[in-house]
Amino acid sequence: MKEILVFSELTPNFNIAKVVFELGTKAKELSQKLDNAKVSAVIVNKHADYSEIVNSLSKYGFNKVYLVKDDRYERYSSELYTNAVCNIVNEIQPEIMLFPATRLGRDLAPKVAARLNFGLTADCTEFDINEKGQLASTRPTFGGSLMATILSKSQTQMATARANVFKAIEVAEPANIEIEERFYLTNDIADLVEIIDFKPFEANDGQNIVDAEIVVAGGMGMKNKEGFELLKKFADILGGQVGASRKAVEAGLADVSVQIGQTGKTVTPKLYIACGIAGAIQHLVGMNMSDKIIAINSDPNAPIFKNADYGIVGDVFEVLPKFIDRFKSV
Amino acid sequence: MKIIVCIKQVPDTADIKWTKNNTLQRKGMDSVINPFDEFALETALQIKDELKNVSIRVISMGPKQAENSLKEALALGCDEASIICDKKFAAADTIATSKTIATAIKKNFSDFDLIICGQFATDGDTAQTGPMLAENLNLPQITYVRKIISIIDNEITAEKETDYGIETLKVKLPALICIQKGDYNIRSAKIGGYIYAQQKEISQIDFESLEINEDSIGLKGSPTYVSKAFRPQTEHNVQFISVEDMVQILKGGQE
Numbered sequence: 282m283k284e285i286l287v288f289s290e291l292t293p294n295f296n297i298a299k300v301v302f303e304l305g306t307k308a309k310e311l312s313q314k315l316d317n318a319k320v321s322a323v324i325v326n327k328h329a330d331y332s333e334i335v336n337s338l339s340k341y342g343f344n345k346v347y348l349v350k351d352d353r354y355e356r357y358s359s360e361l362y363t364n365a366v367c368n369i370v371n372e373i374q375p376e377i378m379l380f381p382a383t384r385l386g387r388d389l390a391p392k393v394a395a396r397l398n399f400g401l402t403a404d405c406t407e408f409d410i411n412e413k414g415q416l417a418s419t420r421p422t423f424g425g426s427l428m429a430t431i432l433s434k435s436q437t438q439m440a441t442a443r444a445n446v447f448k449a450i451e452v453a454e455p456a457n458i459e460i461e462e463r464f465y466l467t468n469d470i471a472d473l474v475e476i477i478d479f480k481p482f483e484a485n486d487g488q489n490i491v492d493a494e495i496v497v498a499g500g501m502g503m504k505n506k507e508g509f510e511l512l513k514k515f516a517d518i519l520g521g522q523v524g525a526s527r528k529a530v531e532a533g534l535a536d537v538s539v540q541i542g543q544t545g546k547t548v549t550p551k552l553y554i555a556c557g558i559a560g561a562i563q564h565l566v567g568m569n570m571s572d573k574i575i576a577i578n579s580d581p582n583a584p585i586f587k588n589a590d591y592g593i594v595g596d597v598f599e600v601l602p603k604f605i606d607r608f609k610s611v
Numbered sequence: 612m613k614i615i616v617c618i619k620q621v622p623d624t625a626d627i628k629w630t631k632n633n634t635l636q637r638k639g640m641d642s643v644i645n646p647f648d649e650f651a652l653e654t655a656l657q658i659k660d661e662l663k664n665v666s667i668r669v670i671s672m673g674p675k676q677a678e679n680s681l682k683e684a685l686a687l688g689c690d691e692a693s694i695i696c697d698k699k700f701a702a703a704d705t706i707a708t709s710k711t712i713a714t715a716i717k718k719n720f721s722d723f724d725l726i727i728c729g730q731f732a733t734d735g736d737t738a739q740t741g742p743m744l745a746e747n748l749n750l751p752q753i754t755y756v757r758k759i760i761s762i763i764d765n766e767i768t769a770e771k772e773t774d775y776g777i778e779t780l781k782v783k784l785p786a787l788i789c790i791q792k793g794d795y796n797i798r799s800a801k802i803g804g805y806i807y808a809q810q811k812e813i814s815q816i817d818f819e820s821l822e823i824n825e826d827s828i829g830l831k832g833s834p835t836y837v838s839k840a841f842r843p844q845t846e847h848n849v850q851f852i853s854v855e856d857m858v859q860i861l862k863g864g865q866e
Contacts (some may be wrong), residue, residue, distance in 0.1 A: 292775070317638065320621055323799075348866050355650055357773075359742075359751070359752055359754075360751065362784050363746075363843045366710075367829070384754070384755050384772070384773050384774045385773065387738045387739075387742075387754065388742060388752070388754045388755070390739075391705065391737075391738070391739040391741075391742035391743045391746070392743070392745070392746045392752070393614050393743045394706065394739070394743065395706065395709060395742070395743035395746035395747055396746055398706065398825065399706075399834060400704065400706060400833070400834030400835035401706070401737075401739060401835070402835055403736070403738060403739055404736065404737070411838075417838065421736075421843070422734065422735055422736065423733075424733060424734075424736070424841070425628070426667065426843075427629065427633060427840055427841070427842060428841050428842070428843050429806070429837045429839070429840045430837065430839040430840075430841075431835050431838065432777070432835065432836060432838045432839050433834055433835045433836075434834045434836070435834045435835075436687065442834075452844070458675065470750075473751035473782055473786070474752075474753060474780050474781070474782045475780065475781045475782070476766070476778055476779070476780055476781075477779045477780065477781055478778070479776055479778050479779070480776050480777045481776035482775060482776045497675050500686035519861065526780070537684075543736065544650075545795055546793070552861075574847065575857065575860075576849070579852035586849045587847065587849065588847050589847055589849045590847055590849065590850065590858075591849065591850055591851075591852050591857065591860065592849045592850070592851045593850060593851070593852060593853070593854065593857060595854075600854055604854050604857060606857060607854065607855065607858045608862070609860055610859050611858055
């Protein structure tokens, strides 16, 4: 039976990272075009009780989970995880393997691919199965100005996708999920990288903005800190979160944790309001999959308008206070 | 201490134009050192500033024009430069590229202590070549490095940014690190540096010198290939509205 394997990253709180559910949902969709391939998850981690985790995976279309356990896996290690993933891929030989394009995934996947000499396509924004049954992975290149669809000749076709690119959809009736434990000897594996300290980010480091239904983002048009305070006020009355363009972050107007775009976070809210953002392609790739986009900019020719559903041409320092005022009074 | 910095020459993304066939319009295009590789170079140069007996070799795989970026790196303070260039290397994906660079390093500069790469390149944005190079050279890796804390007794300590916080990691050399943008400035080259760069010869590494199997490099050695390239179509057709309209739209449940 054909199989699609998803590397299932755990958060430090021992939960499945949300992106894994998104990949599971997508994998289930692909499986319908791939002889109803089995959709499985592989978890590499310590010895523990996985019943809740397994239960959550079954809600997102996974048919099977491989638990690769060893107490040396408690903390992520490039070397140990590469070894575990290569072993399981060699054993089950899935047609497709998907990794989250998280920092962990981007450390692990290329190492696995190089060790197995398999092709790997990074940061895909769409997956499909073509008429020959191959995985067709589409990804932006050159800062999003060109899309490329990439195929792989490898026995296992590997690809990564970022969080928030696909939607996680709970299945109506979760099927029984099969659990299989696998153990690999790790005694002989030297992990040359030693962790000596870990400082967690405060206040979930911009996770709010990734999960937000409304994102209000500011660019250089917001000019200064006061501009971003105005933006915060605007976001608050809409119940949204404040994000920023790379330029605004580099100018010190906003924290890098809320940077949206190619080198920042990808957001797909129901509503995205770009304020004083010109709309460089590097920014657009991080937000152009939002359901609805409103752009406010004084330059009618700003590229952001080509990517917006609604546009207001005007000075943000006039538009926003006026909006806040009217919105409250209606 | 011997450091190798791997750099890539990329099109200036602000300046990209495409032909009708969706290939790069190279004519009149500005090429620059990949911005993340500038941080890799700066990191190496800072190590050279701090420690004694540090030499930096900068390597690039790419067309002959990539020598411009190597000259720039020499002007900044790198000691040696090499270009891995051959028509047979062309159209390589990250698997074939990392294999080619690994072979070149093993064959010519195997006595290195540290390899520094940029976290990713702004053209392909795969972030794969660094870790794949580490794997091909059988080296431990630290990715997403934002700061080097110390290099003592052949051990490097660095800060890595994960999705959840900052890890401080220590690894014995030789090792490979991938640098992401740090919160420090990048130096500019001085006139003396340009004079050095002008006089310095860039060593050439071609297909023949590597004694590598032709099937493992270039297009043939690439397990992935592009089947289609297209310009993204924006689905939006902007409707210009007033502030009043916007209030109505947002009050009406975002419809």
